[in-house]
Amino acid sequence: MPSYIELKNISQSFQVNDSTITLFDKLNLSIYQGESYAITGPSGAGKSSLLMLASGLEQPTTGQGQYVKNDQIKSLDDLRTDIGFIFQQFHLLPELTALHNVALPLKLRGDKLAIVKAENWLAKVGLNHRKNHKPSELSGGEQQRVAIARALVFEPKFIFADEPTGNLDQKSANEVASILINCCHENNAGLVMVTHSEKLASRAQQIFSLADGKLTQPNNSNPKVMLCS
Ligand SMILES: Nc1ncnc2c1ncn2[C@@H]1O[C@H](COP(=O)(O)OP(=O)(O)OP(=O)(O)O)[C@@H](O)[C@H]1O
Numbered sequence: 001m002p003s004y005i006e007l008k009n010i011s012q013s014f015q016v017n018d019s020t021i022t023l024f025d026k027l028n029l030s031i032y033q034g035e036s037y038a039i040t041g042p043s044g045a046g047k048s049s050l051l052m053l054a055s056g057l058e059q060p061t062t063g064q065g066q067y068v069k070n071d072q073i074k075s076l077d078d079l080r081t082d083i084g085f086i087f088q089q090f091h092l093l094p095e096l097t098a099l100h101n102v103a104l105p106l107k108l109r110g111d112k113l114a115i116v117k118a119e120n121w122l123a124k125v126g127l128n129h130r131k132n133h134k135p136s137e138l139s140g141g142e143q144q145r146v147a148i149a150r151a152l153v154f155e156p157k158f159i160f161a162d163e164p165t166g167n168l169d170q171k172s173a174n175e176v177a178s179i180l181i182n183c184c185h186e187n188n189a190g191l192v193m194v195t196h197s198e199k200l201a202s203r204a205q206q207i208f209s210l211a212d213g214k215l216t217q218p219n220n221s222n223p224k225v226m227l228c229s
């Protein structure tokens, strides 16, 4: 039985000054290991917010999330060691070189081969020649590739990617998308990508649209994936 993440009836709202902004209400979503998902939708619809909730990095205002691992029900807090996250704004550590940014997740796990593996991943994303550069010395697209290598380097069960190719030209975007998708496929990882690119979205097995607080899936053919209520 594959591991999966289940969001049940989750709502997210923010209190801004005296008014409440509701991003979405009573939304359901299941994310299975080994499957790929794309979430599209207009700017400000709440895609990044949904990704933060699904990955357990933030808590919903109401509703429940659970992580079912080896048939055991766990909280989304337990996802921390099993996910790689590619942030829309990269979130690389500015004082570390590209190589040490990529090696960090492995070092935190005590992996003695951290540097060697990080070098391999930088080569895979086409950045070996920039390994000793700090983020401020890299272009936006290069930083994005470092962030992708950092998320994939420890072969997590789930990858969450917020606009993973947003700063890349079409050719680099295609290459990086292939690396991301192939890596998840090889490792039987679940992949959730937020993207404005129809081309990237079309490479996922399941495509969702988030708009006006609703998550819809035109042409839903997979009964394992739940739609919003
Ligand atoms: N902590 C917060 N407090 C108040 N409002 C917030 C907070 N986080 C997000 N928002 C608001 O929620 C809305 C959705 O934000 P989010 O970043 O999830 O959108 P998005 O769909 O990812 O947009 P984009 O495509 O531009 O990245 C925005 O209007 C944003 O201002």
Ligand SMILES: [Mg+2]
Residues within 6 Å of the ligand: 047, 048, 049, 088, 162
């Ligand atoms: Mg966003």
